[in-house]
Amino acid sequence: MFSTLFIYSSYTNTSKNLMNEKKLSIQFVIQAAMAVVKDHQEKVKKGELTLEQAKKMAAASIGRIRYGQAKDDYLWINDSFPKMVEHPVKSLVGNDLNTFKDKVGDKIFVKMVDIAKASGDGFIQYTWVDKKDKSKHVPKLSYIAYDKDWDWILGTGIYIEDVKATINKALIEDITKVIIAMIIIILAISFVVKKNIRGPLLSIAEKLFKTSEYVSNGANKSLDNCNLLSAASQNQASSLQQTVSSVEEINAMIQRNSASAQASKDTSLKSQNSANKGKGSVDEMLVTIEDITKNNEKVISRMKLTNSEVSEILNIIKNINEKTKVINDIVFQTKLLSFNASVEAARAGESGKGFAVVAEEIGALANMSGSASEEIRELIDSSMNKVEQIVNSTTSVMDEMIAEGTQAVDKGKEKAYECKVILDEIIGNVDLVNNQVNEIANASKEQSQGVHEISKAMEILDQVGHENNSTVIETAESSKQLQREAQELIHVIEQVKEMVEGKSKKAS
Incomplete structure (x- = not known):
């Protein structure tokens, strides 16, 4: 009970x-x-x-x-x-x-x-x-x-x-302990009543011996299982430690990748800034080319105005030439009048000598005027030819310069626009690379955080593994104790059997 x-x-x-x-x-x-x-x-x-x-x-x-x-x-x-x-x-x-x-x-x-x-x-x-x-x-x-x-x-x-x-x-262990205690009590009682219950006692001893062997074998198997569990727990703890080390190494690699991604991002931003500066320079160059185009248009307008003024001078010279022709006509008429006056003075005799002298002087002046007028006319013709040559040459050179300048400016604008398009593409590619590098940096950061959480979970598992290992060790100690008690029980039963059998031999 x-x-x-x-x-x-x-x-x-x-x-x-x-x-x-x-x-x-x-x-x-x-x-x-x-x-x-x-x-x-x-x-x-x-x-x-x-x-x-x-x-x-x-x-x-x-x-x-x-x-x-x-x-x-x-x-x-x-x-x-x-x-x-x-x-x-x-x-x-x-x-x-x-x-x-x-x-x-x-x-x-x-x-x-x-x-x-x-x-x-x-x-x-x-x-x-x-x-x-x-x-x-x-x-x-x-x-x-x-x-x-x-x-x-x-x-x-x-x-x-x-x-x-x-x-x-645990209940089996307790029952085993109770059985062992009961066996000890029974053995103690058997010493008092062994003569009357020898046969049953030997039978009980045999059964207890078999039971003790069964308990001992069970304890041995339990001990072997505990040893296997202990070895598995230790292997698991070792594997967890290696896994934690590997996770830490992965975390360090991810952090290095994150740092490299950040450095690439900084370099990409610098490249983007340089490209933006280049684009600004090209924009300024386009503005400058536009200013040059406007200045060329002003120069062209001024040269056209100059040609117009030169043409007006040429017209004035032509007018002077016309006027010189009128002077030549006057000189010719004056010479004719002087000649007629000389003829009339000769007819007048002595009374016309003074008039003849005047007529000669007028004729001389007319000859001088005619010579000067001829020289002026020759100078005017020469000037007109030179002015026309200058105007034609200037106009031709100006047309060539205008055509070449316009062509050069157009080529400059075309190249500048090409540079602008290329720089826009470079800036767009840099923006794309920058976004991709930024995504890589964010992904590396999230991976690092995920690995950190895995490390925490591995630490929790490591703690649980140590607790399991401690439980296995305690169970192994209990199995060893149960094995020792079973061996002691077998020893006691053998002593009881020897005592009973020995007494019986003496009695016979």
Whole structure:
């Protein structure tokens, strides 16, 4: 009766303590995941990430978290609609969960929303697919926590069957210990009543011996399994450490890439500024060419005006030439009058001598005027020819200069416009490169943040791995202790058998 009460009390306490421990462990996992959410929310407040980027990165980080001995326990996220935000079963992501029911017909996600809005967090029990046998549905206990800012409900759970298996294992250990104690008590009583119960006692001893061997073999197997689990846990911890180191190296590479992208971005901006300056210079050159064109037009206008003025001078010279012809006619008439006067003076005799002298003088003056007029006429003809030559030459040269200047200015404008088009294309390409480099820099930054979150998740897994390793070590110690007790029990049974058989021989 006492042993039964002891076993029942031990089973009750072990069940309660182990279940509380499992509850605390999944609460710890959810708290760690909630810390990831809060960290991304802070980055949104600081302006390091947009809300959409933060939610996407946080959901991805939480969705990658795995824990437990087989690394098959996970977390999920749904909102209060409810709609699935993140889940390892990707077919559930984005689905409306209002009508989702477990195997017994409970709307489990609707109940989760009720718990989240009522108290912010809590436990819920329901039926879910077994981890090993997908055709089997088993009870599961989950813990959920609600984040109001993003309207996210984070959850993870444990399979009650796994907890019961652990409890049953502990119960077997307790039963074994009770059996050992009972055997010791029975052996003690047997010393008092061994003569009357020799046969049954030997039979019991044989059964206890076999049971002890079975317990010893079970303890050996449990110890071997614990050793294997310990080695696996150590290998897993080593792999996690290597993974963390690799993630840190990747993070460093991403940061270097981000720095290189930023440097390329700065260089691209400098190139863009230089191209803009070049474009400004070309624009100024176009303005200058326009000014030159206007000045050429003014020079052309002035040269045309000069030619017009020279033509007017030529017309004046022609008028003077006409006037000189009139003077020559007057000189000719004067000579004729002088000749007639001389003839009339000769006819007059002595009385006409004075008049003859005057007529001669007038004739001489007329000859002088005629000579001067002829010289003037020759000079005017020569000037007219030279002026006409100058006007023709100037006009021809001016036409050539105008044509060449206009052609050169047109070519200059054409080349300047070509330079402007090329610089516009260069600026457009630089803008495109600048945008692409900026996108690379932002992507590198997001990758660095994602790797950082992976590092945090790996640290959590490392902690869980160490806890599992500690549990395995404790279980191994218990198995060793059970093995030692089984060996002691076998030794005691052998002594009892020797004592009983020895006494019987003496009696015979």
